[in-house]
Amino acid sequence: MSEVTAKGKEAKKASYQLIGLSTEKKNEALEKIAKQLIIDKDFLIKENQKDLEEGRKKASVSLH
DSSP: OOHHHHHHHHHHHHHHHHTTSOHHHHHHHHHHHHHHHHHTHHHHHHHHHHHHHHHHHHHHHHHO
């Protein structure tokens, strides 16, 4: 499992924990998430680029 997939699964689990929290606590959590996304921005862009390239390769193969 890729690091991105693992982080996505963890984020989904965390979202269920946010359901019962107050708006203030949810906003605090969202602010932390936003800060972490900024920290991870370059990594995420690089991984997305890999996914796009892989998708293009698969699309190219299926067209031939």
